[in-house]
Amino acid sequence: MKRFIVTGGAGFIGSHLCEALLAEAGNEVICIDNFDPYYDRRIKEGNLSVVRKKTNFSLIEGNINDQDFLDDLFKNNRIDVVFHLAAKAGVRPSIQCPNEYYEANINGTQNVINAMVKHNVNRLIFASSSSVYGSNSKVPFSESDPVELPISPYAASKRAGELVCYVAHHLYNLNVACIRFFTVYGPRQRPEMAIHKFTNMIDNGLPIPAFGDGSTERDYTYIDDIIQGLVNVSKKEFKYEILNLGESETTKLKDLIYYIEKSLRKEAKINWMPSQMGDVDKTYADISRAAELFDYRPNTKVKDGISKFVEWYLENKKKNVAEAVF
Template identity: 50%
Template sequence: MRTVLVTGGAGFIGSHVTQALLDRGFDVVCLDDFNDYYNPAFKRENVAPFLENPRFHLVEGDIRDRDLVFATYRQFGISTTVHLAARAGVRPSIANPRLYEEVNGVGTVNLLEAAHRFGAYTFIFGSTSSVYGINSKVPFSEEDPIAYPISPYAASKRGAELMCYTFHHLYGLKVTVLRFFTVYGPRQRPDMAIYKFTELLAKGKPVPRFGDGSMARDYTYIDDIVRGVMAAFDHEADFEIVNLGGSRTTTLQQLIELIARELGVPPLVEELPLQPGDVPITFADVSKAKRLWGWQPEVPIEEGISRFVRWFKAHRLG
């Protein structure tokens, strides 16, 4: 049975992927630094159910620490890497671009080097729809030119994608790059829009709405993302870039109204100017995932928001 390294395995997407791998009988090594980008207690809570499982191994540390990364591959005999650790967030990256390049760039290189050095030749990388920038063509296809990222976060993730290809070309690493489109669901990071809007509206406070509410996003429920990651895991590619998205758009105003309806409260809004780094729309063309793996999104935004609000009421409201 393969031993899988999940970087960022205590985070939102990482903890769900870790659960899926453990459910299938794999040994899983979670490498996470439990940084304070958001409350580390939430990440501790995410991995708490795994700690008694003998097939789960927790390594606390930073992917920028090359010695630690190499020691982890050596100690556990890693055969497959699911690289989800990242410094996330468009707006914070504008304030601290060096940190984003160090974590998302140098950290990724450390993992690629270790994967090559220790023969862990299957590498799955969690990228982002942000790499598409302001793309005038919708929906976004993996074949679209993406030479102009508009935030340090997007640039750092695109650079990491290119480095993944370089290691595939030079050393034969089998790499699948997954471009995630605005993932949401239980355990979601509290800095993300759906969580923040739900929390504010539940407390009777207005939601900060940047722009006129027409900005649109392709939201993807966590269960669909996990199925996509597992499909990449099962269908080992030489090198592929694949979109994983809900493949429909929801405007900011529609999202606010949908959350408010689920909570049974009025959709209060505070109007604010547009923010640097925000793109007007994201919209995934997922035909490649369907062609390669038979994957397509199954949870529509209405059902996903209903599930998230139920989780929020049970775990965060109080």
């Protein structure tokens, strides 16, 4: 039997991860979430609707910036692996309130590490981000590329989190895998993220705000492929690793909009706008290291993933489930 902590476990990625971990016999999951008001609490509660019925799952509401809360949690539970996903999310919002991002994403990560070291928990999987690569001109992005020039507070906070993790590995022999996610999407994606936002607006006949000229490219990664990678990492040994998890393919913004249009069978009204501060022109993951060390094999093409997402969107809309999403 393994007992996992998933911080931020009521979120988009976290809730899918909880389901995948609980699908394996003998596993127990403790989900920590503070239900940050960044988006409607009802959405997160809906994310957990399946796992909350399971006896091997528990939800504990609390904040990783509360060291006493974390100490009590680790003291009262034997933990094998910590997935640390809790963070303030979003590149553009981080520019408006950088201190909040540094407090949650850097100090919060240190607090989790403090509790792990104090209570002899030695395996941490930390959610980082492709944003740490900044305006990297070399593609695809490799874990060995320099990442010392982030261009948003969010990116800086995630890179700092990786460094905090390395210090803990060096000083306390904490085993850490830092996972750089590349634009994750799929069912339950946060409502303000581009794919979900565009789908909702196109469906309702509203003009979508598209930044740039449509040529920017992203490595969009379907949620099932991300979860496969995270679960694979948790099953193998590591000391200190930094890994890209992406689809290792790029899609232009204008093509992404086209896939959503086709899946909805509706035409988009597009309001083209200037590029935004903090945005990069292209992301593209080199996943060879994750494939070699952890048998990572993403297999969802973006047009297929968009079709699955839109199917989920329409089904939930039809059932009037978690109406706060729409």
